[in-house]
Amino acid sequence: MKVSKIGFTGTQRGMTEIQAETISNYFGDGVEFHHGDCTGADEQAHRLAKAAGCLIIIHPPINPNKRAFCIADNILPQKDYLDRNHDIVDATELLLATPGEQEEQLRSGTWATIRYARKWKKPTIIIYPNGGTEL
Secondary structure, eight states: OOOSEEEEEEOTTOOOHHHHHHHHTTOOTTOEEEEOOBTTHHHHHHHHHHHTTOEEEEOOBSOGGGBOOOOOSEEOOOBOHHHHHHHHHHTOSEEEEEOSSSSOOSSOHHHHHHHHHHHTTOOEEEEOTTSOEEO
């Protein structure tokens, strides 16, 4: 699936090596990559997307405690976590998700973003910590 606008959500604990390798396959010139600028997976994905030549759009949170402060092509106004996660989904054609767990969690921003994307029938690829994927 070739898309030009990719959204990302992932665990603050960071991605496994296989998750990082898998998302890298979606990056390249002409891709606009949107993320929430948190430490962990967002920061890792940012570096991979930048190295691949993606245009990077950041949707930063109001709360700076877990913010990575990545340098991007465009940094949008700060919003609450839930609102900015919805904006990432709404602004893109595909959501890549790298949760920290193999099973869905109720109290997780990553999983809440996945549920929002599914509700609005946004194409979503979940890359689990063990490398398994779900469309």
